[in-house]
Amino acid sequence: MTHVVVDPVTRIEGHLRIEAEVEGGMVRDAWSSSTMFRGIEIILKGRDPRDAWAFAQRICGVCTTVHAIASIRAVENAVGAVPPPNARLLRNLIMATQMVQDHVVHFYHLHALDWVDIVSALSADPAKTSALAESISDWPLSSASYFTGVRDRVKGFVERGQLGPFANAYWGHPAYKLPPEANLMAVAHYLEALDWQREIIKIHAVLGGKNPHLQSFLVGGMATPVDPDKQASINMGSLQGIRELLAKARDFVHRVYIPDVLAVASFYKDWAAHGAGVGNYLVYGEYPEGEGQEPNLFLPAGILRNRDLSKVEPVDTSKISEYVTHSWFAYDGGDDKGLHPTAGETRPNYTGPKPPYDRLDTAGKYSWLKAPRYDGVAMEVGPLSRMLVAYASGQPQVKAAVDFVLQKLGVGAGALFSTLGRIAARAIETLVLVDHVETYVDELADNMGRGDLSIADTSKWEPSTWPREASGAGFHEAPRGALGHWVHIRDGVIANYQIVVPSTWNAGPRDASGQRGPYESALLETPVADPEQPVEILRTIHSFDPCMACGVHVVDAKRRELAYVRAS
């Protein structure tokens, strides 16, 4: 039995440590540990609830919109503010753009290097690379001379001995299966995607002043005025600019990202048999299309259990509870019972080894993440969950896209429950959204044309209009999955704030009954050819797109003193 430690897990947001037992070329057990804590819920206590979005937003600079959205929804839910249609559309536009940009960046910049060998790309024949590229797409940057340029550029790095961020990786590992030409094509698209993401995120700058950390969110609506006749508002010129950027987004997704995912996946079909995980999927649903308390959602909510696509259960958020048995927190009533976020009660309680350390005590507490459970069961959240629930619910666009990808790869729906399935699901979701998002621009333009310029429900802006006590919850489908914020307001300030985050669902540790979290579960039986170079562990972990700064939250709003218990 070899004990493998991967820390830091790189190419993620935040700080993640994986410990695993490897025997017979396979992971036999695994532990996922988040090694950073800030205490943002503690910090939120006593603040103006209208400010909370800006604090919560800083939980993560990668998915830089998601906590702001969930936060304003929670406070709106508490105080009874109803955002007008234009605010809903502006938010949908912002959320969908975030999703598309984030997924593409994840594939190329965070995940690809687990599958693409940069050093192998050096021996590629540019003419063959060109032929390969042209066989899968009509993307214009595909000539032999173009790929020669890319190859020489990488060669320059290598010859100068300054590989920079590409140094010291597991290049040459037998698990890398792509031919040199496919590697070179992927490297070229890695570089192109860097430029692309910088361009299309300008949609956020138009709608939110800047990215990261857009600044146009508002409890009750949005702070971005709309008016076809004003220079300082979102007008027809701004909408046209957004349409042009969306066209660029569509172009790249259709002609580069999707063909690349299909091409790379075709060499790694064995990964449809690894990384299945817990097999339960939770989705809150997203993209309200219509007004009212329960508008139609473009991507539906639902629960799937035990990989059974025949039955989608409705979500009942009262069934969510969080455990701290193996987390560095303590509960008053004992660490073995789960608590619903509205009763969230916790304090940091570090019992791990004093740094520097080599090993965590995985029999005891070993992570800054709590372990959320739904109805007592560990749930996977994220693009795979969303696409499975939408597929099982018969959402037409998703169904068509899933069937297209499965048919292209020549595999059945069962292949989706895997490491490869997560990658495919992310691509499918990007495709569906990038083709749909412009409808929000159309609708916004229609509203503006009809003279509807409302962007915020200002009737509940002043705290004097709020009840003395109010509670609310805000839900959102972030790129990485189901996100929930719970707020309790008393006398106009935050009395309690709780956040249950996608990466907490996915990356959390064991619970009171010893049930593994989704990462831990997905790593079981993952092959590891060389424990010194565990690239396979990275593949499965990265397929979830970890966002660790998001995952760590929790705090007892009632307590400010921090108790430390040090391991002796």
Added chain:
Amino acid sequence: MAERDWFLSELQHRGVSRREFVGFCSVMASALALPAAAGARIAEAIASKQKPTLIWLEFQDCAGNTESFLRAERPTVAEVVLDTLSVDYHETIMAAAGARAEELRDKTARDKKGTYLVIVEGSIPMGADGAYCTIGGRSAIDIAREVCEGAAATIAIGTCAAFGGLPAAAPNPTSALGVSDALPHLKHVINLPACPANPENLCALIVYFLTFNRWPPLDALRRPLFAHGKTIHDNCERRAHFDAGQYVELWGDEGHRTGYCLYKMGCKGPVTSQNCPNVRWNGGTNWPIGCGHPCIGCAEPDFWDTMTPFYSHLPNVPGFGLHTPVDKVGLWATAGVATAFAAHGLVQIGKRWLGSDEPTKEARS
């Protein structure tokens, strides 16, 4: 000469002509408030320099500054400039993981001692013996001490690394500090705050260093004057509306749609020093006030405590109203900031005096 050829061919490969590159350098010269002729000198300096090594450390961060860095614009040219750094360690983008990643960091720190640059993103928690942030089992403060002390200079990017930022907001649950507070004896620290820092400013800072082989003049908070020498209010495109007493009164009202001053909605532009109105964001596309939301003061120390509630207009200004001369606002603003900074400074002095390594945020306010 070989270095230079390499650089120019690199530019060419990226579709950047020499002419465009020189143009870029002139823009940089103007961003740095240098005479136009300095552009040529910058071009010369960048093209002929050895590729310096960079270690980018992330502690209690959200990766927002990393993401911001990835949005660096001035089309492709700025990226080339940043490419000319050898980024040997950056967890969010590097291919290597685990022990192999740490090896790279340690090797660079050892082999290039005294010559490499460090960028720190995120605050450093001093509580729980460092267990609030560990990488490879080592605490953030342990890593920061070792890596920053051997560096030619440290850039604290973003408000968390510069001043403690969000984790250090009251009640500072993890005893988080900015770099220069966590390592008070560290020399050559440059703070590049804002939430996140503007990539154009990072770019300008690096160009400055590569050109002159020294760092730009800093203000009392160790921020480069070229980026933090004036307030948002001084350069705001809506300043005329402020002076004319034309304010947004309600979200979405006629004034809001017309682009009136956001002072009454809580704008902190008068007490925030940053070049947002000039440089703007995402390749000059827009900036927060441009999209209709007030400035939240994110480039200032402790802004999460001193600038909140965000939607209350600058509070407790005696006699301030529509009829108060504008100068008075300026006076108040200066006094307010001075008070905040003085408090900050006193804590620093007190901290050294008491030898405490875990100052709390309460002590500051």
